[in-house]
Amino acid sequence: MQARSSTQQYLTGILSWLYRAFDAVATWVTQLSWWKFLLFACLTLTAAAILQEELFNGPAQEEIARAEREAGRRSEASILIDESGIRFNPRNRPRSEPAEPPATPATPADPAHPDASDAPRPPMPPNPPAIGGSGVNIHPGDDSVHIELPPQIGEELSNAIEAAVEDAAEQKVSRYHKQASTWFMNFVLLLLLALFGTKALVGGKKRADAEAQVANAAAEREAMQRQLSETRMQMMQAQVEPHFLFNTLASVEHLIRVDPPRASAMQRSLIQYLRAVLPQMRDNAVLTGLGREVDMVSAYLALLKMRMEERLTVDLQIPDGLRSAAFPPMMLQSMVENAIKHGLECKPEGGTLRIVAEVADSKLRVTVTDDGVGFGVVPSDGTGLGLQTIRDRLKLLHGDAGRLHIGANSPSGVIATIEVPYQLSKQA
Template sequence: MIKSTFFVLRISLAWLLVVFLFAGLWSNLPLIGWIDWPVVVAGMLTMALVVAGALSHLGRVQLIAGRIDKAALSNRQRRQVEIPFEAGEAFDLLDAAIRELPRIEQVESARDSLQVRAKVGRPDVNIERIGGRWNPLSWFGIPRNQILATVTPGHDSGSVTLICEPESPAWSDWFLVDDASNYENAEAITRAISRRVGERRRGEKADAAQTATEKELTVAKLSLLHAQVEPHFLYNTLASAQLLTRSDPARADEMLGHLIQYLRRSLPSTENELSTLGVELERALAYLEILKVRMGPRLSVQVDVPEEVRTTALPPMMLQTLVENAIKHGLEPRTGGGTVWIRARRGDDGAVAVTVADDGDGFNNKTNGTGIGLRNVRERLRLVYGGEAALAVVANFPAGVAATISVPAKFKPEVDHV
């Protein structure tokens, strides 16, 4: 109530000074200056219309803002809005929000300086005032507002300074009202920004949910490799051990020992945790030792993996997949067998390259060694490391295939692994 009374008194006093000034000028006019009643009537009518117009403005502010205070009554509105996007995205969002305003015109966007200027037509509320267009508050009022918006870049965000004001000098605020149109514009732009930020967030959540769903489906397929023991391999190993117990118990005992080691390494204690190159190497070597008992001199194994790289994080069963590919697609089809090389090196770029090579059949018409196993390896690398890891499969010289996995030497996981 106090704010409303003060506002009406302020604008009434400003117009009263105008009336007194006009009365003084009228009294100095020749011939008609002595006639007082036209000035008195005009002055009283003007003041009545001014008070009525001020009360109408108060009613409109109350209707739009839901309150009457200094901030809501002001013709000039300022807002500070934080947008959680980088400055370029924040500017695009702000520009689109301003262009959505009704009665918007003359929009000027400067993306380099991150500024938007615009003119906005006012709603025609003169008919709502007592006296309509005869009301002094409408005599020399500006029928448009203007908007100045600036984006200040921050750390991964943009701070928007929004100014909505009449297209008239500041002194006119003593005599004129904007019928809450600038408050309405400022609130509309702020709401539009909030709505667009909300839409962006919902879109990001939907994309993240879809990505998570796709990842879960992929994990469901790939997790079988985590602790999987091929039934045929297990059956053949046990069958070979059974035969050796009759002819060569020592070799049978050796084979069963390697099988136990292999099974122990194939059943990790914590689901989906990353393993290390050292652990995966032990599993692969246990697998190869079993095959050496079965294949005899047809299989040769050479290992060159320095101790300093054996702590490198590596998804479980990944090295095993490459070794199995080298045996199945490279050496087993050959009558004379061959050699499997396992080599690891730390590069200058901070990555560790793990290579499994063979001198088997290589890329031929029967199989090229790039089947589902290697596709799974690539997919798992993508899910775990993003773009920081890679798999390369090339021809080995003079024969066979070399598959190389490159992973970061120091890797801190942010999500569950497969």
């Protein structure tokens, strides 16, 4: 039982190794394009032809033929042809036949055996008569035969026998090489045919599996990148706080003492603003509708209008058809806050804030323009991360297709423009 178990394990290991080898070869073949496979087949056939020429039609064949002739000469029987005739001497005597005993010399007559000298002796075999001046001599002691021939006939016979032996050896070697050459080329052709069948039959499945694995890996990477982008954008969005909120509450508290009706109106505007802002801040969507952003900014500007009164003029140019366009949340709010805080609020006479939305070259373009004090007139007490946060969010959302451009307005103020690909939002 133990031996059978070890044999089964050995066979299982061999089959497993063969399967892995076949799978590796199939994978390699299927990864080649058809023109590369044809180039590989041509190179293989060329190399096989060169190797066939070197192995079966080159100097090696002559060496094998020479060895065959030498082997023919060193056969079991030794035949020597010289001027005296033909000498035949068998070299391989069967072991079952005992060697002929040597002839015993004649002994003198023993007196104790008077009949010994008179015993008849076996007759000696007579030499065969010579035919045409030649004769055959047989030596019983070593089974050798000597056939006497004229010198000219012996030489011609020797040459004829050598030529016949060489021709037979060459024909034998030629048949061997021709057969081996045919087997070699057939093996190469069968190998290429097997690779072709593997590529044609297994290639589709291998390619489909490889494409499926690549697609799954790409989907996983995209999902992970998407989750990372959403997490980063949520963290950025959580940092966007309406910094004017505390100022507005302080203004409400002050107006309650000096102008209660106006304080009540500001409180209602603040409630309206919070109703627009809080759902947006709780929403985890990476894109929202431009209409929702405009409504939130309108509530914010209404509060500022109550604080700045005639110092603030608002001009909204948002077509109704673009309210459903997709736009990153809280981004327009940040741009408006920067325009108010760094441009109009610090200007004694105030100014105008204009928001324009349009579509150009398949891109949604939202521009926030103010005619405030402009760049660098009033030192900023902020962190300077607002605009950088907008750029980072646009990069995560749209790559190179989304951008933020900041420029100077004439005669004063700043123009800030956001461009994103135009598409409809799932949230109006």
